[in-house]
Amino acid sequence: MDLGVSGLASGFDWKTLVDQLIDVERVPQKRLLAEQNQLEQRNNAFGSIKTELTILKSRVEALQEGSLFDSRAATTSDSSVATVGAASGAPLGTFSFDIEQLATAARQVGSSDIGKRLSETSDVSGVVLGTAGLGRTIVGGVITINGAQVTIDATDTLQEVFDNISAATAGVVTGSYDPTTDKVQLTSSTGTLTLGAANDTSNFLLAAGLHNNGSGTVESATSLSRVRPTAALASANFSTTVTDGGSGTGAFKINGVEITFNASTDTLNSVIDKINASSAGVSARYDVQADQLILTNKTTGDVGIALEDVTGNFLAATGVTTGTLERGSNLLYRINGGDVQQSLSNTITESSSGLAGLSVTALAEGVVNVTVSQDSSKVKTAITNFIEAFNKVQTLIENQTASSTDAKGKVTAGLLSGESLASDIASELRSASFASVSGLPAQLDHLADIGIVTDGNSNKLTLDDESLLDEALATNLSGVKALFASSASGLANQLDDYLEEVVGEEGSLVAKQLALTEQAAEIDTQVADLERHVQSRREQLLASFLAMETAQAKINQQLQFLNQKFGGTAQSSSK
Incomplete structure (x- = not known):
């Protein structure tokens, strides 16, 4: 008889009773787990606030960058002659650029007709069309x-x-x-x-x-023989047979960069691909009409192309070394009617013009005026991005701390309701944003002076009068810069210092999340301890009921014996 089966001898389902008793024993665990769930939800809520605060901090740091307020916009009077770009801090003003000559790239034009002639004599009785080259x-x-x-x-x-x-x-x-x-x-x-x-x-x-x-x-308009660019070099119909020195590892150098080839397996096209993929700084192409190989510098300017056959004769056989160098030209230009200046590239940079942060790319010969002005649009974008991030933080804190009431009047507190840290962050941000900046003129020492105010019902910011901001950016950009980034007292500097105290490595919000994490972990320990107690209690109950089942089984056996002995007059005490 399997006495582990509940009630087999006693007729009493004691295992169900044990499960019910154990459920009662687990009530404290359930309360702890519910508390842990609340801790984790609060921790997640603080994590969301931390994420938005970190974004806000990056927007605040952008307003601290001096280069932001030194941004430049550059325009050209004729975009067909030149395009222009201006980096932060480029000199303000209008500059005249007279483009007298564009820069071009040098070319090494190989000898033409490098293919083997159809015949060395006028007798072409042996020249088969399909294989003539x-x-x-x-x-x-x-x-x-x-x-x-x-x-x-x-x-x-x-x-x-x-x-x-x-x-x-x-x-x-x-x-x-x-x-x-x-x-x-x-x-x-x-x-x-x-x-x-x-x-x-x-x-x-x-x-x-x-x-x-x-x-x-x-x-015939041109000579007829051509090399076969897809055939192996050794049999590609070159007038001078291409060799690799007999080792299968021929090599040549272009501008000091070595390129290898195998005359038996490489084709003219494959070697051209190797040249173009190398760091030699040239592009190669085969002109099928002229039957010649041409190398062109990838950069402009009057610079040469160095050539050397190392092993084999590829450059000589392809006519490159016996060809002609067509020199490139430098860009020639004048600024404000001054002396002629030169540049290897068609892009005039600070290194050649002396104008810091200004880049002019010449497209054609002619005169063009370049105007560099302050670019306040980037500052305005940075300010509106700051307002957006600021309001996201305030909205999130408001939603997490507010209580709601349903149709039946039941009040539900927000996850962070009663959390002073959350409400303190909201109010501190508001206070820091609307503090006056010491040492600045009264007409521009407060956000309200550039049209930014609170909406009156919350801690959020509103660009209430955009014209004030536009006017300040247009007429007093340095004053706007001072408002946000003047030494330690600028609004952006003050906000950044506060945000570091909140979301920095040792910030108050980081410490809060760590404390909540530790509390949740402590509950795990408590639940595990309680579960060990519950399991011990379960084992005790199971052992007790199993002992009762064993005793009942023995009594049943004795009754059965007596019934058999005395004709069924004895009865079990369990009935």
């Missing part, structure tokens, strides 16, 4: 010459094309290749040569650079 991939189809259609295939040799043109035009049009100029020439023996038709399907004429010119002779 033309600047465009040949598309098979038909072209039209003097009204006659000629079939083109990428597997044709250039000589076969000439022969087919001659056959289609009955010998009137002949073609030839000049190895000196690397150009194709078509000649008509009967007058004007007419190339192409709307229904042509091959691009041979375009790939060969052959265009109508109104005469009987048409020659």
Whole structure:
């Protein structure tokens, strides 16, 4: 028999009774947990106030910054000639900038026609169109010459094309290749040569650079051979084969920055990508029409580009080192008609102009007037941000400390009702905000002098007369600065000192939250102690009832024995 089953022998559900007794034992714990919940809610409420006070402190600190009141606004008489920016403290006034020359970037223009010629001689019977190294991939189809259609295939040799043109035009049009100029020439023996038709399907004429010119002779517009920028460097049709020294780790330097390549795996495009991604300070591009590589400084000014092949011949093979340096130019300008000054960049900064905090970016040649004035808009924004943050704090404290009454007249106190710290913060902020600043003229020593007052029913601030603030900012910005940030007596300084006493590391609000946290933790200890007592009591009750169940089971066994012995006359005392 499982005597752990409640009432199995006695018929009495004693486990339910034990649970009920234990619930009664836990009443003190429930009271403590309810108290702890209140502590945590109050702590959270103070935490919300602390968050808003911290924001308010940052807005107050912004009003202490002297640079705020030295903010500048800059305008230009012609934004197509120059744009302008002015940092805090830039000199006030109007300055004339005469932009005589813009700065440009230097370029290293590599030699053109770096691709291997179609043929070293005029014999092009071995020059297959598809592999000849033309600047465009040949598309098979038909072209039209003097009204006659000629079939083109990428597997044709250039000589076969000439022969087919001659056959289609009955010998009137002949073609030839000049190895000196690397150009194709078509000649008509009967007058004007007419190339192409709307229904042509091959691009041979375009790939060969052959265009109508109104005469009987048409020659390729440019040399025909091109390097293949997507092929491995060693087989990319360079006139001078690119080598990497045989080790697979070729290298060259641009402005002292080393760039490596592998002639068997790198392509011209991949090396260009490496150059552009490096810190060499240049951008590289391949001009397919001129068949040349061009390096351009990423910065303007009359500065050169240093080049060196370290291992292999990449720079020499691509024609860069044998090319021409096109010098960049410096910006030339005058200020207020003075001497010509120079700048590597098109942006004129303090270092070149001597005008602290003023930055002028030239966009075109011409004369432009730059006007620098005080920027009071930033000060006004800082003041309105301060009012907003101040009122958020006051609203939050008001909501947390106020009591409410429902329709039945039941009064519910706010979470922080009766908390003197919260109400003290609200009143201290109000008092500090409306204190007069000592040492200032009476006409501007109080927030009311710039139109900021209380709303009369709370501790909040109101910008009651915005015109007063605008006038003070426009005519007496230094006075507004003194009101907020004059040494230790300025309103912002006084408020910041007080807020540090409240939300600083050793502030009163921090201490309050710490005390509430400790009280809540102490309740955890008390609840744990009570729970140990409850569990001990439960074990005692369970043991007692289990002993009763065991005794009852023995009595039942004895009664059963007697009933069997004497014919069922004995009865259990539990019935």
